[in-house]
Amino acid sequence: MSNLRKFRSSNGLKWISVIFCPENNHKFYVDVSHPRRLYRTGTVNSSNCGNLCELAKKSRVRIEAQDALLDYFHGTRGLQIIDAENMSRNTPHFFDSLAKRVDIDEAQVKKSLTRFLRYHPINEFEPFFESIGLKPSEYLPFVPRNMMFLSDDELLLENYYALCNYGIQRDWIGKIYKEATEIFGYDYGVLSLKLQSIQNLGLNYTLVAKIIASTPRLLVENSGFVEFLAKLKTAGIQNDWLEEHISVEDSYDWTGMLKVMRQFNAMGLNEEKIKQTCTQHPQLLLECPKHTTLPLFGFFWKFGFTFADMQNLFLQFPEISVVKFTNNICCSLKFLRDINMCFEELGWFVRSHPVLLGSSDPKSVKSLQTSLNCGKAKLNQMLKDDPNLLQKWALGLRVDPVHEAKYRVLQATMLKTKFLLSLGYKENSKEMMEALKVLRGRGAALKDRFDCLMNSGLSHVEVASMFRLTPRILNQSKEILEMKVKFLVEELGIPVPELVGYPKILCYKIPRVKLRVLMYKWLKDEAAVPPDLALSTLLSSSDEMFMKTYVESHPRGPQIWKELKKEVESD
DSSP states (O other): OHHHHHHHHSOGGGGOEEEEETTTTEEEEEOTTSTTOEEESSOOOHHHHHHHHHHHHHHHHHHHHHHHHHHIIIIITOOOHHHHHHHHHSOHHHHHHHHTTOOOOGGGHHHHHHHHHHHSOOOTHHHHHHHTTOOHHHHGGGSOSSOOOGGGOHHHHHHHHHHHHHTOOHHHHHHHHHHOGGGGGOOTTHHHHHHHHHHTTTOOHHHHHHHHHHOGGGGTOOTTHHHHHHHHHHTTOOHHHHHHHOOTTSOOOHHHHHHHHHHHHHTTOOHHHHHHHHHHOTHHHHSOTTTTHHHHHHHHHHTTOOHHHHHHHHHTOOSSOHHHHHHHHHHHHHHHHHTTOOHHHHHHHHHHOHHHHHHOOBOOHHHHHHHHTOOHHHHHHHHHHOTTHHHHTBTTSOOOOHHHHHHHHHHHHHHHHHHHHHTTOOTTOHHHHHHHHHOOSOHHHHHHHHHHHHHTTOOHHHHHHHHHHOGGGGGSOHHHHHHHHHIIIIISOOOHHHHHHOGGGGGSOHHHHHHHHHHHHHHHHTTOSOTTOOHHHHHHSOHHHHHHHTGGGSTTHHHHHHHHHHHHHHO
């Protein structure tokens, strides 16, 4: 009874500790006030108790062995207590390898290992390298053949402690050693001065430690880092941005990041827009820019992107990695080629919907043909009528039934038809059918593009006349049309009536128009060509024909053509 009263008066919370044995699905309830007692529902099996004892024994053996290693590294070898503990506790591969060599008496684990180490000194470089984060396959090439004790390599320890004392975590130092081994051979004090010089750039200890751990080569060479920091400062981006986005697990290409910043400047982005782009989309700078962001610049230049197009693209960049964006671009282009989209239409699609292409990873053409029960030509037409379908056809998404897809295409066609009717086209006329085949984009977008031409100083009648002559002019974005009209009228001095008479000029790339107009002006000043040639005459012929007909009509013509071409390309 007295025992029962004691049980009732004890704190009930002492009985809630549970040990679960997975081998037989039994639970053991532990009385915390009597930690040696085990209670279980059901009968006690002596073999299960034996398993628990074996687990406890192994844990005890390991702890005692690690204590022996700690005493050896600190007491016998004289290593600092923190390093000795790190080398004895955080080196599982070394410990397992050592355990295979030692005949340990389980009753006297610490004594057995201490006796072994007295007569069998170990190579201290192996546990040292593992304790700083290197795997055996990584550190074996670094283990010296003519040394066993860490104290024999004074410069290694000197530079190792310089990193530790600066605040760099020990498990980060392995990466530093692997990527910049030579810094551990620096003379006394050199490494500390290098760390201080980086801090003197206006960075705090924590940020310097992260930067060095992620990019150890900075302790060997500058690699554009200082200039990149200056660019960030000029754009108004604080060091907190770096500290937030830098990861020790990654490596960074500061030279590549510097080139991206220079490209932003070349595109005409002001400091405020550079700050906006970098803070909203840090992946553009940080994700291996030499292999991601910089190739994107070249890719879009080849498709005829202007500076304005590039600005809009990077300001509207989706919230995905640059690697994923680039892969999506490649997959989307393959999809467009697979549905037999011609080169001219493909170029229009890329220029008009770069963010859509980079955000979509479409299914295979065969899969879509099966789901929609249609051919490639139909897929091509559906996509031209409604480009957003590309995102709805992405991998992992359910494809809408055919009747829904047809409804969207029909709706897009109706909107374009409504736009054409507003311009005076007759419904179902041949002229309207031809215009519908040429037009790309939704009706609302076409109306915006039409209005932007009117805002450039043209009347409704003039823009309508231009559209009837060349419907393709409205396949370009509003920003491109505004820029082209402004350039042709203000910089090249082409009268507005000439644009109305030859609207196809808006479909040409600006460098082509600029080069030929400047060449014609020079030839006209030299009286080598008729003074009243029409724009259509100058622009419609091929480069070879233009050279033969006009440029070579003057002895210095070819030389001036080369100079002007170089000047235009540099602009």
